[in-house]
Amino acid sequence: MFRRVAIIGGGAAAATLLSELLERQSPQSLHLDWYTGGEASARGVAYGTASERHLLNVRAASMSMFAGKPRGFLDFAQRDDPAIAGTDFLPRRRYGDYLEAEVARALQQGKAHGHDVNIIPFAADALVPERDGVTVIHGEESRRVDAAVLALGALPPQPLPGVSAAALDSGRYVVDPWRLLADRxxxxxxxxxxxxxxxxxxxxxxxxxxxAHWPQTTFTAISRHGLLPEAHLHAASAPADDSAGLVEAMRDTPDIRHWLHLLREATTQEGSGWRAIVDSLRPHSAGLWAELPLEQRARFMRHARWAWERVRHRMPPQIRDALTALERDGRLQRRRGRMQSVDVAGDGVVLHLDHAGHSQTLAADLVIQTVGLNTDVRRTPHRLISQLLTNAHIAADPLGLGVLADTDGHLQRDGTREAPTHWAHVFAIGSLLRGTLWESTAMPEIRQQARHLADQLLAP
Known part of the structure; x- marks a missing residue:
């Protein structure tokens, strides 16, 4: 059992693990150091938004913080509004309220169980893993713990290649969209x-x-294929079976091209539609990802990732309707293309795009980068990650999907796939494990990771 544990990160993954540990009645008291990074504890970026327009992309009934309490979030929401249904897509702000309430309750319960929690509103600057523990350094202070868990969430976004220094300095190219939304x-x-x-x-x-806030502004959204995420149906659907046959066939031949053929075939045969097939694969995603050799993972990232994420990470139907209205009113245009460069031009910026070998030029007053989560530890200014990489305490996933780790969350200390070695006292949870588990960013996966990691940390 690890009695002294450092949890590094202030978002939902860290809060879930902290609460899971404090819920347990362990034979010995725990001492937890929680390095929240100065952000609002528990909410992180994902649930820190105050906007009612930003909805969860998962139905309320599936968003419990705890694997053992499947109705947790729904019960919380229905205490304020009994009319809320488990199939509703609720505001992310409300989910942040739920996380904060659960953390507060867990802290009280942990105190009753004899546990001690030290909330440190700063980031950890360095970790020094050793054979029998970990030293965590913050400023001029260092603390010795039995185990440390990286729960950092997404790394700070970085400008795309081709963006000039002048465009960045002008403020007309926004790298972090959440900072812009918070300070319009x-x-x-x-x-x-x-x-x-x-x-x-x-x-x-x-x-x-x-x-909504700039009613006279027009928007042009650019991506490789020019397609929005698919939308959930108004009513939840489920496959006729658990897709056991499909999963077995995929495992028999771990090849991306063959998998796409199997998926097309399954969606044609399955009466409940492609959404049900995609959702049925969710519990098997980590195992299927583990079957893929590195070259097949790379092929998936190049050719199929965009399509999978469109159908896997869907938006609520009311959000789709709002975007359709923007397009119908002429305020939103979607274009296909790859950004080649962005530079200052007069009082605005100019973008050079490429689509199917044809160059295009587009002028704008403002460019906002929204290319998803950054998990590439090889190209980040994050102080702690940089220190761990520089000192060879962690190894980067070769596809930019976080760090190399075992499926149980132990961080590997070298990049040898054939015979990797790991730290016995250093773990990760959440988005840094994408290279190991692939699906590792949504609450249904996070809560399972937290439960299993708590089992390991408290094991006698």
Missing amino acids: AAWPQPPRNVVVLGLGLTAVDVLLELS
């Missing part, structure tokens, strides 16, 4: 035309919020 006052005069790079769920959030 920085633009006292709304821009006339805005380009959004990316068409995933982050782009959806940005378009909904800014189109």
